[in-house]
Each structure stands twice: as structure tokens, then as C-alpha cells.
Amino acid sequence: METIIDQYEKIVDYEYIHNLYEISKPLCHKSIVHINSTIYGGGVAEILNDLIIIMNELGIKTEWHQIKGSIEFFQTTKKLHNTLQGEETELTDHEKRVYLDNNRKNSIYNHVEDTDCVIIHDPQPLSLIQFYEKRQPWIWRCHIDISNKFNPTWKFLKNFIHRYDGIVVSMEKYKQKLNLPQYIINPSINPFNNKNRMLNQTEIESLLNDFNIPNNKPIISQISRFDKWKDPLGVIRAFKIIKKEFDCRLVLLGNMAQDDPEGFEIYNKILQYVKDDPDINIITAENSLLVNALQRVSKVVIQKSLREGFGLTVTEALWKGTPVIGGDVGGIPLQIIDGETGYLVNNIEECANRVLKLLKNPNLAEDMGKKGKEYVKEHFLMLRHLEDYVKILKKYVINYKI
């Protein structure tokens, strides 16, 4: 049976994998448990699924538990989540009780007594810690952008956060004022799943065909939720400038959060604005293979965000050797080195100019694409993510004293 590490050997040096085994040795047979919640954050679960398997492949005895809860509990934690992202609604006392009581119940059948380290993901299971006699390091891994957190929620959660031994966030600017060690682990992509695995030309053509995307002229694309912060209308305006000088096709592929009425509004605006331009394709679909194909076939990928978390769509496109033009916000400048792996832009004109430059200079585009792919390989693939974990775990698990 091929392991994930076996698959990796096809894309990285053996030296690198050997080193990973070496640095993991002190953790061999130590037991770690990851605890998250199923309901929200499919992306987190997707990453965890692979990470936890590789950790086991390295000999770290890694368990994965998911907390259970009533509908009311998950409604409450959704609210918690939203307020950590900046929404200003206070949790009622009843909601706080629901949150705590549900975690208390979960503590009854999640036995962590004999575990060497507990890693808690996101706020749903955060308060678990207060229902145990603490015998090992506990780490809180927060995947959310908490740079605009709503303070009353934070104050409530700090009661639990202070009991932890360390916290991990995704970017420097998510760090908080806390007397606790704080670490950064950037997100990563899995190069072997459907969104990122190799596709051959036949597969690509057939996917474009299935979604009625003609491949008769150079394609540029933005693959992103229909959300004002992703500025899809700005992308269309840039495209109209580009078209005056260079004949090409724009594809906007996105989905809408079901509970987001703004999404529909923006989607309708886009349709009105585009009217029946035969060179613009607007597609709403959730299809990992189509994302993959589109990122591969595009001459340039745009991610013209006005606000951004990390921007994994940038990572994905760079991984395919496609140069990316992105807004200079959030995690995008961590990935796009301006003029090297793509361009950072601050307005529509800049965006149009940079796209034109790449369309007119295919060699430059190819060169940038190659550099981008190398950059992602070095910094944003799953094994690097794993390496970060191993380094942090070693600090805590070896010689931990209660």
C-alpha cells in the first residue's frame, strides 16, 4: 500500500524526507491527540486528514478525535467563530452554558490521560481543557483570522486560552497580546489531491468541455468566492482594458456561501455587468478537478482580493506553474514575490498592465511560473507544514514536566 510519504518521494529529494524522519525520531511512539469539530471548516478537516496520516507514517502515535454536539452547540460555536472574525454580537449567558456543558460532556468520553500532547483546533473544543486534570502540554491551534476579533468573545475565551502551553496561528499578524509562546504555521496544500494532482491534456480539455469553456484563445481566470472582498467586478473592469490590446478569455469560477445574501447580490451584479460577452465565462460550481484544470490552462491567474486570509487559491495556482497577479493584502505577499513569482497590484489599471505584460511575454510568464512552483514546493506543501508541527511538538513533548 503506497503511503503519502511514498507519493512525496516523487516530487522532493530523498534527503528532505530522510531529514524529516531524523527530526521526528525523538517523537517516535509519543502519543499526540488532535481534537477538532466536524461541522464547520471542511478545509481544516481536509488538511488534518492528511497531516495526521503522515504523522503516523513517521511513527508518531497520532490520534484524531472530533467533538460531538447538539445543534444548539454548533449554532453557538458558529456565532463564536463569526465574532472572532469581527462580527459584533455578544454570546448570551445561556449560549456560554451550552458551549461549556457540551465540552464537559465530550471530556467524559475523550480520555487523554495517557497522551503526551493535546492539540486543540479552533474555538469549538477550546474549553475542553478545563475539564481535565492537566497532565501534558496542551496547544491551541487557531486557524481563524483573529486580527479583528470582537473583544467580549476574546475575553470569554481567554479564560481557557490561558491554561494552554502555547498557541499556533497561521500568520504573524494573527498573533495576540498574551503571555504565552505563540508560533506561526502557514497553511499548506496537498499536492496529491484532486485539486492539485497532475492532470493530462485530455483530462483538462474534457473538463473545459464539460463546463462549456471554449479553449480558442488565451484564458485568464480568477477562482474565488463571489464576495466583494475578492473584487470580481474589478477583475472584469481590468479584463475590459486588457481586451483592447490583447484578445483573450476571462473565466470567473466561484461559489457562494449558502448563508450569504451578499453573495447573490454580487453574483447578479456580475451577470448584469458582463451581459452576454462571449469572452467571459461565469461559472458557479464546486468541482476540485475543474479548479485544477483551470489553474493549469490559464496563462495568468488573478486573485485581486481587497482583503484576504492566507489565499490558498494563490498557492494552488503557483503550484501549477502559472504566474499569479494578486492584491497586496493578507497572505498574498507571503506567496507572491513581486516581479519574481508574479505581481502584487493595488488597483485595476495596475492589474490590467501586469496581465498584459505576461500575456505579451510568454517566456517571462513561463519563467515566473517555474519560480512560483519552486517557491510553493519549498514553503507551502504539506510536508513543510508537518515539519513545523514536529519542531513545535519537540519543544513541548520531550522532557515535559507537569
Next chain:
Amino acid sequence: METIIDQYEKIVDYEYIHNLYEISKPLCHKSIVHINSTIYGGGVAEILNDLIIIMNELGIKTEWHQIKGSIEFFQTTKKLHNTLQGEETELTDHEKRVYLDNNRKNSIYNHVEDTDCVIIHDPQPLSLIQFYEKRQPWIWRCHIDISNKFNPTWKFLKNFIHRYDGIVVSMEKYKQKLNLPQYIINPSINPFNNKNRMLNQTEIESLLNDFNIPNNKPIISQISRFDKWKDPLGVIRAFKIIKKEFDCRLVLLGNMAQDDPEGFEIYNKILQYVKDDPDINIITAENSLLVNALQRVSKVVIQKSLREGFGLTVTEALWKGTPVIGGDVGGIPLQIIDGETGYLVNNIEECANRVLKLLKNPNLAEDMGKKGKEYVKEHFLMLRHLEDYVKILKKYVINYKI
């Protein structure tokens, strides 16, 4: 914090609880893990939730794991489930691979090495066993009616079943030809959840009011899915006979399985048949408190099934001191002792006669209701369920040799 056992002390003798502690002592600090799958069988998860908490309250170190899976995996296990209930569709080789591969993956991060006993629920995680070096007893707890199982599926699953140390089914007739110890654990109800907890008269009235059920004449009801095997049309015919002699109201409360086109057909037939009879209320709702209120307010509860699993709606109604008239099928005769806790019937006339007898003799009805409640208390509450588990676990966990 009130434990579930604390709650029980209000309804059973202290002697009984003391005995439960006594028989559990040899299991104290033994570790047990239950593994089930989330997606199907909400009922199983509901029972497990409480059982696992009480097992921990008794000092048995009980873990609860749920296997994770791709959408394809859960489609495959749904098919597995349906074929175990009699549907005749063979699993393709691809589906078998999906099933096995998903369980293999789950075995990577479910570490059971140091556990004293593994209990696997239903077919989804059944094949897990072949991915471990077996170091402890494994028990398969099958909650499904497998008396009409499709043989090719059974043959496939037997590869894994044979590796187990024992299997537990819900009724005598679900036992299989196997050279393995087989045990029976009847289902049970939780007397403290919303479906079964005490309701006062004001709560009952307000629930009836919310669902527009007039309480102006004696109510009889059937609470059951709209499914031909529950014979809702037979109940309505019986009601029409009853009405000639005794003025009363019939309430049919049910829901429809979303993937069951037959359900809609039957529902429409019922509506046509009932037309606008003001004394018949047809209600489709999923509301545990309404079920509770209706079972309490009814003079007689009917469960005129033509085919039945165990029939937990009978248990629930009996628990409320309401006499039940049920079809003589499945698990119903285990609960209704004819002429004692209700009546068993085989046709519409019998059904009508028995209902009339109880409506005309409220003292008899009350007496039967009391006996029914006692019978459920003795046989079908959660603590009995727990006791059965403890007895089986003791056979396996104490002095187990690999």
C-alpha cells in the same frame, strides 16, 4: 453537576443502582472503545451518547470514536446497509475497495493497542478489524434487522465477522448461522430526553395548540413513519368503525424518509382518504416534544404495523402509562403482553374492537397503562441496556488471553 445516574435515582430503587455499581466493579478502569459512524443511524448515536456517558460514570474508561469517510464511502455503506435489510444489489469490486480503503485509513489514526475491548457498531467500521494486530476482544454490535439479509453482502462481510470474538444483535430472530457467540441486547429508551421526560399539563396543552390539535374529545393516535408497513390506511379504517360507537379524534403523526418516494405516495393516499374529516389530524413534523405530549394525552396509542423492527414507539408510549394496541409482528410482542400491557391485533376489526374496549373502560385502560409502564421500566430503559453490556463485557474483558 447532576450525572445521568443521579437522574435515574429518581425513578428506580437505590438497590438497583447499587447493584449496577457492584457488577461493574471488575470493569473499573478497564478501557473500552466504541467505534461507530456518524452519518446514518441518528438513533444509534443517540443511544450511544447516553450509554457511553453512564459507562464512564460507573468507572469504565469508555472512549467513543467515529470513523471518517469520503462521500463515496458513505454512499457505499448506505448500500451495504440496505442490502443487509434485504435489498438485492451487489457491491461492485470498486465499492468493496472504497469500503476497505476507507477503513484502512481510519485504522491509521484510531489507536486501539492499549484498549481492553473494542466494540464496533454496524457495518460501516466492521472491516477495521483486519487492519490491526489483534490484542483484545472485539465485539460486533449490529443494530440492523439482518433477518432478510442479501447473501452476497453477508458473504463479503463474513470475512471480517469471523475475526470477531462475539456479536450482539437486537432480537432473537436476528441471530445468524455462525460459529461465534451471539448475544441479544434489546434496544432501550432514555427516560430523561425530550421524547420521554415528564411534561406538565400546561406544556402538553401548549404543544397541542401549536400543532392545531383540538383537545375537545378523547384522542387516539399512531406515531409512525408514513410507510405501508405501518399501515396508516388500516388505522384510518379502524377509526371509522370506532367512530360509529364512540366519538373521538384520531391523530396520525409521522415523517417521511426523504429518499423514499413511496412515502409521498402513501401520504397523498392518506390525505385523499381522510378528505376533510375534522376529527382526523394528519401531521408531518419532527418534534420530540410533540411526540411526548401526544403519547401522554392519548387514551390509546396504536402501532398497527404489518412488519416492524423493534418498535421503539411502542416502548415510548407504554413508558407514559398509555395502553398500546399493536400489530403482532417484530419486537411488538416482546413489549405488549396481550391483555396485560395492551393488545396484539392481526386485522382492522380486531384493532377497532380493542380500541373501543379501552375507550369504554377507562379503568381497564388506566390499569393496563400502569402495567405497561412498569414493564418498560423493568425491561426497556437505558440502565437495563447498560447492564446487558456490562454482563457481556465481563465475559470478555476479564482474563482475556490473546
